[in-house]
Amino acid sequence: xxxxxxxxxxxxxxxxxxxxxxxxxxxxxxxxxxxxxxxxxxxxxxxxxxxxxxxxxxxxxxxxxxxxxxxxxxxxxxxxxxxxxxxxxxxxxxxxxxxxxxxxxxxxxxxxxxxxxxxxxxxxxxxxxxxxxxxxxxxxxxxxxxxxxxxxxxxxxxxxxxxxxxxxxxxxxxxxxxxxxxxxxxxxxxxxxxxxxxxxxxx
Amino acid sequence: xxxxxxxxxxxxxxxxxxxxxxxxxxxxxxxxxxxxxxxxxxxxxxxxxxxxxxxxxxxxxxxxxxxxxxxxxxxxxxxxxxxxxxxxxxxxxxxxxxxxxxxxxxxxxxxxxxxxxxxxxxxxxxxxxxxxxxxxxxxxxxxxxxxxxxxxxxxxxxxxxxxxxxxxxxxxxxxxxxxxxxxxxxxxxxxxxxxxxxxxxxxxxxxxxxxxxxxxxxxxxxxxxxxxxxxxxxxxxxxxxxxxxxxxxxxxxxxxxxxxxxxxxxxxxxxxxxxxxxxxxxxxxxxxxxxxxxxxxxxxxxxxxxxxxxxxxxxxxxxxxxxxxxxxxxxxxxxxxxxxxxxxxxxxxxxxxxxxxxxxxxxxxxxxxxxxxxxxxxxxxxxxxxxxxxxxxxxxxxxxxxxxxxxxxxxxxxxxxxxxxxxxxxxxxxxxxxxxxxxxxxxxxxxxxxxxxxxxxxxxxxxxxxxxxxxxxxxxxxxxxxxxxxxxxxxxxxxxxxxxxxxxxxxxxxxxxxxxxxxxxxxxxxxxxxxxxxxxxxxxxxxxxxxxxxxxxxxxxxxxxxx
Ligand SMILES: Nc1ncnc2c1ncn2[C@@H]1O[C@H](COP(=O)(O)OP(=O)(O)OP(=O)(O)O)[C@@H](O)[C@H]1O
Ligand SMILES: [Mg+2]
Numbered sequence: 001x002x003x004x005x006x007x008x009x010x011x012x013x014x015x016x017x018x019x020x021x022x023x024x025x026x027x028x029x030x031x032x033x034x035x036x037x038x039x040x041x042x043x044x045x046x047x048x049x050x051x052x053x054x055x056x057x058x059x060x061x062x063x064x065x066x067x068x069x070x071x072x073x074x075x076x077x078x079x080x081x082x083x084x085x086x087x088x089x090x091x092x093x094x095x096x097x098x099x100x101x102x103x104x105x106x107x108x109x110x111x112x113x114x115x116x117x118x119x120x121x122x123x124x125x126x127x128x129x130x131x132x133x134x135x136x137x138x139x140x141x142x143x144x145x146x147x148x149x150x151x152x153x154x155x156x157x158x159x160x161x162x163x164x165x166x167x168x169x170x171x172x173x174x175x176x177x178x179x180x181x182x183x184x185x186x187x188x189x190x191x192x193x194x195x196x197x198x199x200x201x202x203x
Numbered sequence: 204x205x206x207x208x209x210x211x212x213x214x215x216x217x218x219x220x221x222x223x224x225x226x227x228x229x230x231x232x233x234x235x236x237x238x239x240x241x242x243x244x245x246x247x248x249x250x251x252x253x254x255x256x257x258x259x260x261x262x263x264x265x266x267x268x269x270x271x272x273x274x275x276x277x278x279x280x281x282x283x284x285x286x287x288x289x290x291x292x293x294x295x296x297x298x299x300x301x302x303x304x305x306x307x308x309x310x311x312x313x314x315x316x317x318x319x320x321x322x323x324x325x326x327x328x329x330x331x332x333x334x335x336x337x338x339x340x341x342x343x344x345x346x347x348x349x350x351x352x353x354x355x356x357x358x359x360x361x362x363x364x365x366x367x368x369x370x371x372x373x374x375x376x377x378x379x380x381x382x383x384x385x386x387x388x389x390x391x392x393x394x395x396x397x398x399x400x401x402x403x404x405x406x407x408x409x410x411x412x413x414x415x416x417x418x419x420x421x422x423x424x425x426x427x428x429x430x431x432x433x434x435x436x437x438x439x440x441x442x443x444x445x446x447x448x449x450x451x452x453x454x455x456x457x458x459x460x461x462x463x464x465x466x467x468x469x470x471x472x473x474x475x476x477x478x479x480x481x482x483x484x485x486x487x488x489x490x491x492x493x494x495x496x497x498x499x500x501x502x503x504x505x506x507x508x509x510x511x512x513x514x515x516x517x518x519x520x521x522x523x524x525x526x527x528x529x530x531x532x533x534x535x536x537x538x539x540x541x542x543x544x545x546x547x548x549x550x551x552x553x554x555x556x557x558x559x560x561x562x563x564x565x566x567x568x569x570x571x572x573x574x575x576x577x578x579x580x581x582x583x584x585x586x587x588x589x590x591x592x593x594x595x596x597x598x599x600x601x602x603x604x605x606x607x608x609x610x611x612x613x614x615x616x617x618x619x620x621x622x623x624x625x626x627x628x629x630x631x632x633x634x635x636x637x638x639x640x641x642x643x644x645x646x647x648x649x650x651x652x653x654x655x656x657x658x659x660x661x662x663x664x665x666x667x668x669x670x671x672x673x674x675x676x677x678x679x680x681x682x683x684x685x686x687x688x689x690x691x692x693x694x695x696x697x698x699x700x701x702x703x704x705x706x707x708x709x710x711x712x713x714x715x716x717x718x719x720x721x722x723x724x725x726x727x728x729x730x731x732x733x734x735x736x737x738x739x740x741x742x743x744x745x746x747x748x749x750x751x752x753x754x755x756x757x758x759x760x761x762x763x764x765x766x
Contacts, residue, residue: 173295180299181246188280188304195289195296202295 012123014096016043019117022148024052025097026124031089032059034096038160040127040135041098043118048105050118051127051135052098053161055149059094068092098124099148099157101141109134111141132168136175139182146186155193158183159200166201176201225343228253229309231261231335239273239312239703240334242341246302250275253309255710256718256729258344258366261313263335269328269344269352270313271727273703279305311341312703314726315352328352328725346371352725361405363398363681364717364730373719373730375402377411380679380723381623384649384659386631388666388694389683392430394715396422397735398681399627399662403440404744407447407576412623414576414660415567415602416440417595419629420585424450424578425463429736437736440578443745449570451563453554453594454582467566469579472559473515473549474508475597481546483596483639487589488545497534497542504529512557514546552590564601571602571624588633595634599626600644603657610655623656631661632668640670649676667693678722684711700727 013033014026024043028034034057035041042049061068068091072081082088103114127135142158149157162179169175180198187194228248234240240261244250253275261268279285284304291297313335315328328351349371354360360374387402389395400423406412416423425439441448452458452465478498481488485495502510504526514522519539527533549555570577579598584590606621613620628634628645640646648657650672661677663669667689675697685691691708695701698720704727708718711729720727734740 177295177299180295181303184280184299184303188284191281191284191287191289191304194284194304195287198296198299199290199293202293 012125013041014124016118016120016122016124017095019043019120021100021113021117022144023055023097023099024050024118025095028094028096030094031092032094034059034094035126036160036164038157038162038164040101040132040161040164041124042104042127042131043122043124045119045122048103048114050100050114050122051102051104051109052100053145053157055097055099055145055153055157057094057096059092062091062093066091099145101144102135111135111138113144129168132165136165136169139179142179142182143186151190151193155187155197155200158186159197162201223345225260225345225348228259228341228343229307231337231339231341232308233337234310234334236331236334239270239310239700242309242311243278244302244307244309246298246306248307249301250277250307250309253307254367256367256707256716258349258369258728259309259311259341260344260348261311261335261339261341262319263339265319266316266333266335267319268313268331268335268339269315269317269348269726270311271703271707271729272309273312273700273706274310276308276310277305278308309341310703312700312727314700317351344369344371349373353728358409359411361402361409361411362733363401363405363719364732367716367729367731373724373728375405375679375719375723377406377409377723381406381412381625381658382653383678383722384652384661384673384676385679385681385721385723386666386669386674386677386694387660387662387681387683388685388690389664389717390685390687390690391664393683393711393713394717394732395662395664395683396420396427396629397429397437397715398683398717398732399423399629399660400427400440401733401735401744402660402681403576403625403627404443406625407440407444408744408746410574410622412625412658413571413574414578414625414627415571415599416576416578416627417581417591417629418578418627419581419591421457421461421580421582423627424448424580425461435736438741440576443741444576445746447575447746449575449577451567451577451579452582453579453584453590457582458580463580465580466570467561467563469563469594469598470554470556470559470561471552471563471594471597473511473555473557475559476511476549476593477507478502478510479642480593480596482642483592483634484589487592488548490542490545491538493535493538494542494545497538500526500530500532500534511546511549514543515550519543548589549593552584552593554584554590554594564598564605567598567602568605574622588630591630592633595628596644599648602626603644603648603655606655606657621656623653623658625658625660627660627662629662631659631663632665635661635669635673637670637672640673646670646673649673652676652678666690669693671696679719679724680721682708682711682718683716684708684713698727 014028016024017027018025035054037054039054042051071085102111145158166176183197227245229242229244231240232243255272257272259270289296289300313331316331317328353374356362356372356374359378361377362372362374364373365371387395387399403414418424423439424441426436427439429435429437441450449466451467451469453469455468458465481498501514505513519536522539523534523536567577609621634643634645648659674693680694682694685708691705695704715732717732718729
């Protein structure tokens, strides 16, 4: 993971191509290069950073009318197929969606929806561990993830996010327990899914 | 600040005015003044650590409430959560789930409230008129909290024990205590005798009153026993308090056998037994209603101080004749014969003599007047109700008469009233059941309250046997475990928060724990009774040789007996 604090344009991994108040879609510069599920990213424009958690990644054909077909015959590895078809990266794109969980303005994190969505073409960076630790020092935004993600993805998404944040915080057990408690409150109506989530984040 | 603290949205405001606040238990989530409030336990507090009877404080925004846990309950955020069981074998999941998905709720009955700003000032807690608002913090009480309600140990405030799970002293104001009759209740073996001994030691040590103890089972005066695995003997009041206690006995032989040296042997003369005394013994002597009528006639004929001797001495026919001559009443000869048989059973009491030689009442009063408490041992009459009722009544009646005279004289002439007297009776239902309470001196004393500075300390394992009227006069009640519903009902009659206290009472430890409520304590509280029987306890409860009797003893003696 990128550990630098500064957000240089060269470090961007994607670019916003569609944005709503609650989520945005970003186009990855690299095919199959979406950040992991649940990871924290920021879309930067001017002095504002919109913070979001990756909720869904998708790689598909550029031309929606053209249906991709199988290229191998069962004997090649993935790498061999790619190597023999260098034009593939032109035909496919990888995009991801991220659920907006807050923003940074004048060096302060705000853990609620920003007044306006990120402008299209804002570069998107992965957040560094220290940024993640700062942002997750309060978990009051967890319900934004809960509200914007749908079952059956919901507990997977929440669990992935919590695990990622836990790792960024050096595996802090108290953090995981507190996040678990918040999840209990959010998912009180779905006990079976809640228990599954707890299994996924257990320290 | 640790992560979990920083993340806890319910982290209470730092309320560090005064000493360290007690451990956070949870927050108020509902309730009413009538029924008490519910406190949802924080995830750091387990239901298993909280017992019914625990003393807690509730910090509202302006008031601090003092209360007692009266119930503990398990709740779930969603009922399905408890039925679809999570993997609680995993310590992490168990930790997360407990206190959030599933949690404990404690029910707290607040009794007193204190404005927060003046906790260290002069204001003392007042009875509650409202409840703490939603989300008020519930904490374990601290020593300071206990002291702000029950006061510090002083020359009037006596330490009786400590709240559950807390090293703090719960004190009783002895001056207030002895203004009314009080009761110590609990089923057999729960520690009534020990608690009585402790309380008496306090009363005597701090000169709150003098005591007259009818020691039916010979366990208060010289030596008592502590049951248990290795039963051992514990010191009695005389051994602990020395010259502040005198030992009287009804049975010299028994005392001698037990190597107890006594100060006086009590004898009762036939001439001291009145028809009222016999009425109390009706059942144990099996005297019929007709027999009682005959007693009245005989007393009318021979006078209150002669009738018994005459009845025992003369033949039935002679008695019948003399009564008829004097009062024109014709008693059936059969009735007289039966009565003579019944009354002759009094002869088996070795403490009875035809004509009283000594003056036991006078002697008791002398000691009491000097500020010395008197313990009367019953010796071999430990299980003899008739002897106990007879002796306790005769002595108490006379002593009470003297206190009445003395108080009235003091009122009329403006002298000092007598120092309060506490009369201690065990198995009190024998003296105070509804059939006899209206006739015994004890019923009278209970009803008069402190009018004549004489009150009772009743000790009983069957409080339901005591008349409701007497029970309603009992100012402060110290109740050890009671498991009979009727007994529980009777000790709680007329008490606020009865249904909550019932739970508390039913769940006390089987020994050395008591629920105290009533006049002398600002609020109901469960205590672990202080230890009695250690060298340290004797030292704490004894008297230093320098402590002098209060000034009014001297005056009282002068008034009563001349210079
Ligand atoms: N305050 C105390 N300090 C030390 N031991 C105690 C105390 N209270 C009770 N005990 C223990 O409990 C035993 C029973 O107490 P106690 O004799 O006072 O019960 P009781 O209620 O008077 O019983 P009973 O109804 O049979 O007379 C004692 O022998 C003693 O071992
Ligand atoms: Mg006893």
